[in-house]
Amino acid sequence: MGAITPAATLHLMLLTELVIRMGTQEDAQEITGLVNRAYAGVGGGWTNERGLVEGPRTSFETVADLMRRGTFLVGQERGARPLLASVYVERRDAHALYLGMLSVKPAMQARGLGRTMVQACEKFARNQGVFRLALTVLCGRDTLHGWYERRGFRSTGKRVPLVHGKGLELLTYEKELGVA
Numbered sequence: 296m297g298a299i300t301p302a303a304t305l306h307l308m309l310l311t312e313l314v315i316r317m318g319t320q321e322d323a324q325e326i327t328g329l330v331n332r333a334y335a336g337v338g339g340g341w342t343n344e345r346g347l348v349e350g351p352r353t354s355f356e357t358v359a360d361l362m363r364r365g366t367f368l369v370g371q372e373r374g375a376r377p378l379l380a381s382v383y384v385e386r387r388d389a390h391a392l393y394l395g396m397l398s399v400k401p402a403m404q405a406r407g408l409g410r411t412m413v414q415a416c417e418k419f420a421r422n423q424g425v426f427r428l429a430l431t432v433l434c435g436r437d438t439l440h441g442w443y444e445r446r447g448f449r450s451t452g453k454r455v456p457l458v459h460g461k462g463l464e465l466l467t468y469e470k471e472l473g474v475a
């Protein structure tokens with residue numbers, strides 16, 4: 296994907312340069328750890344699934360399998376590890392790019408990384424000639440719903456059950472991308 300634009304880096308304090316690239320199978324283990332820690336809020340962060348969903352969000356096998364179907368975009372400081380952010384994107388139909396497992400390292404949250412990863416998904420979609428993003432958010436995570444709405448996502452009103460979620464539901468959101 297290349298480096299993000301200077302304007303987008305302004306709010307990324309403490310980072311010299313964020314590079315967003317497509318993850319490879321070699322990244323699968325690290326992505327798994329990043330996603331599980333972010334969703335469980337291990338090490339801080341301002342929003343997570345703790346108290347709503349028990350157990351790890353994903354596994355190495357799932358991430359490796361998803362990489363064969365779609366793409367993980369990963370963000371890291373140029374030339375440095377660990378990975379700071381990741382997001383899964385998959386073209387599930389002709390008109391929309393599905394976005395899932397958006398994760399920012401808890402200690403690095405609230406610095407603009409999540410927003411920047413969403414922008415990278417938009418660029419990825421446009422490059423494929425797709426002008427709609429779709430995702431689901433757990434019902435009850437109101438601050439997160441607001442966060443996606445401020446990114447331009449709108450609820451479709453459609454709810455789907457969370458698999459193994461003991462009655463929990465996910466609300467579907469979409470964002471139409473203008474032709475840049």
Ligand SMILES: CC(C)(COP(=O)(O)OP(=O)(O)OC[C@H]1O[C@@H](n2cnc3c(N)ncnc32)[C@H](O)[C@@H]1OP(=O)(O)O)[C@@H](O)C(=O)NCCC(=O)NCCS
Pocket residue numbers: 333334340341342343344396397398399400403404405406407408409410411431432433438439442445
């Ligand atoms: C959701 C997530 C990806 C956001 O990433 P991030 O890097 O923290 O987000 P950003 O820095 O781009 O944005 C921070 C926003 O949170 C807001 N925020 C910060 N602390 C907050 C708090 N305590 N309560 C509410 N909002 C808060 C900021 O005002 C900012 O909002 P704005 O950009 O609209 O002004 C990240 O928190 C995360 O990985 N969470 C765990 C995994 C998860 O829940 N993923 C999404 C599943 S659908």
